[in-house]
Amino acid sequence: MILIVDDDIAVRTSLSLLLKTAGYSVCTADHAERAYEMIVNETPQLVILDLNFSNDTSGKEGIMLLEKVRQVNARVPIMLITGWASIELAVQGMKLGADDFLNKPWSNEHVLQSVETLLTLRTARTVSKTRKDLDRKYNFRQIIGEDAGLLDILETVGRVASTNASVLITGESGTGKELIAEAIHLNSNRASKPFVKVNLGGISSSLFESEMFGHVRGAFTDARIDRMGRFEMANKGTIFLDEIGDLEASSQVKLLRVLQDRTYEVLGSSRTKTVDTRVVCATNKDLNQMVSAGLFREDLLYRINLINIHLPALRDRKDDIPLLVNFFIDNLKEIYNRPLLQVPAQTMRWLKELPLPGNIRQLKNLVERTVLISLRDELKVEDFKSQLHPAPKENRNSLPEVGVMTLDQVEAEMVKQAMKYHNNRITRAAASLGITRNALYRRLEKYQIPYDESE
Numbered sequence: 165m166i167l168i169v170d171d172d173i174a175v176r177t178s179l180s181l182l183l184k185t186a187g188y189s190v191c192t193a194d195h196a197e198r199a200y201e202m203i204v205n206e207t208p209q210l211v212i213l214d215l216n217f218s219n220d221t222s223g224k225e226g227i228m229l230l231e232k233v234r235q236v237n238a239r240v241p242i243m244l245i246t247g248w249a250s251i252e253l254a255v256q257g258m259k260l261g262a263d264d265f266l267n268k269p270w271s272n273e274h275v276l277q278s279v280e281t282l283l284t285l286r287t288a289r290t291v292s293k294t295r296k297d298l299d300r301k302y303n304f305r306q307i308i309g310e311d312a313g314l315l316d317i318l319e320t321v322g323r324v325a326s327t328n329a330s331v332l333i334t335g336e337s338g339t340g341k342e343l344i345a346e347a348i349h350l351n352s353n354r355a356s357k358p359f360v361k362v363n364l365g366g367i368s369s370s371l372f373e374s375e376m377f378g379h380v381r382g383a384f385t386d387a388r389i390d391r392m393g394r395f396e397m398a399n400k401g402t403i404f405l406d407e408i409g410d411l412e413a414s415s416q417v418k419l420l421r422v423l424q425d426r427t428y429e430v431l432g433s434s435r436t437k438t439v440d441t442r443v444v445c446a447t448n449k450d451l452n453q454m455v456s457a458g459l460f461r462e463d464l465l466y467r468i469n470l471i472n473i474h475l476p477a478l479r480d481r482k483d484d485i486p487l488l489v490n491f492f493i494d495n496l497k498e499i500y501n502r503p504l505l506q507v508p509a510q511t512m513r514w515l516k517e518l519p520l521p522g523n524i525r526q527l528k529n530l531v532e533r534t535v536l537i538s539l540r541d542e543l544k545v546e547d548f549k550s551q552l553h554p555a556p557k558e559n560r561n562s563l564p565e566v567g568v569m570t571l572d573q574v575e576a577e578m579v580k581q582a583m584k585y586h587n588n589r590i591t592r593a594a595a596s597l598g599i600t601r602n603a604l605y606r607r608l609e610k611y612q613i614p615y616d617e618s619e
């Protein structure tokens with residue numbers, strides 16, 4: 165049974181009708197006390213709660229009810245309804261334990277999708293999965309690993325794939341975020357439709373709208389032909405927004421708007437288009453920390469991370485290293501027609517102890533380079549060693565090998581080095597890096613490098 169809490173009879177009636185027609189049983193409450201009684205006594209499967217009671221536009225009454233409900237029932241999914249103008253209220257509600265929020269006016273399809281998603285996610289998790297069990301149920305062919313943490317992740321991926329829930333995938337660079345995003349798509353009923361990847365780090369705010377929503381010819385000076393936006397390309401499929409932590413503030417608000425309303429306008433056209441796209445985002449940044457630092461919108465964070473999947477670093481799942489190496493070797497056997505290629509146990513033990521800050525991508529590159537360069541089929545520690553730290557070549561620059569560090573890590577190291585060299589003098593360090601003092605402050609904050617504020 166779904167409980168609808170709203171003092172507006174029109175809202176109660178229309179939502180009841182919608183949900184009943186879709187086959188749910190429904191009950192309603194027109195004020196907070198009644199709703200609380202029903203939640204305690206009748207244990208609904210889901211609660212839809214309008215935060216803006218018309219006699220109390222501050223939303224306080226709704227928020228108090230939410231707090232009270234969470235004290236007695238931590239599990240019942242709660243979906244909030246607010247006006248677009250009171251998005252902060254929705255964020256406050258999410259912090260207090262609500263599961264999702266909708267804006268008025270809502271689309272019926274959106275309500276039904278969210279209800280279905282929350283009810284599916286609520287069903288109890290099946291425990292103790294083995295890799296075999298998971299493979300029987302889902303398609304994870306390209307994802308290698310048997311680490312318990314990874315199996316948990318795969319189980320979550322399988323379980324949430326069929327819903328429309330937004331998923332945020334976090335983890336260091338090279339841990340397989342894109343692969344997991346693809347697996348969500350492949351195991352969903354959108355699998356036969358497009359999977360569209362967008363690297364948000366590479367899209368400046370001036371290009372954001374034309375890239376994501378498309379434009380018509382003549383929309384701006386350079387728009388010589390009509391262009392389809394990424395959301396339209398991903399229609400009925402999945403859009404994968406990679407590097408979401410790199411999105412500039414003005415683009416964040418535009419993205420929030422489309423995820424919220426599920427509609428957008430093509431640049432230069434007044435026609436409104438509807439988005440029917442599953443949204444999966446990824447980042448190697450700590451978005452919670454970015455929210456605290458005022459660099460990422462909190463409402464956008466809540467919108468994109470109904471489900472959060474955090475991928476472990478490879479150093480925390482070392483037992484998977486041999487499985488991964490063998491998987492890469494098997495592929496290379498075919499590609500290079502070298503059926504006798506193998507990595508003996510001793511070499512494997514050595515590989516397992518490598519720090520591999522670039523995670524699976526670094527391991528894959530290392531295996532590929534070693535196979536390419538080494539002439540023997542039985543790969544020895546020296547073969548890998550020479551590719552891990554290749555001997556200095558003439559004119560070789562001193563940058564680390566590709567895959568070893570991300571651009572952010574290189575930048576952070578350079579900033580630290582300049583600060584140390586100039587004894588933490590901001591002006592000098594900034595000048596030596598070729599950036600302004602403000603730009604240096606931003607980077608010090610970003611990488612959490614301590615500095616003397618009186619400087």
Ligand SMILES: Nc1ncnc2c1ncn2[C@@H]1O[C@H](COP(=O)(O)OP(=O)(O)OP(=O)(O)O)[C@@H](O)[C@H]1O
Binds near residue numbers: 491
């Ligand atoms: N579990 C895995 N099994 C096999 N290959 C994997 C696995 N995880 C990652 N890979 C491979 O490692 C490489 C990096 O993975 P991917 O691009 O998904 O990482 P990422 O976390 O998205 O990286 P970035 O943050 O840098 O974008 C890819 O070639 C991918 O196929």
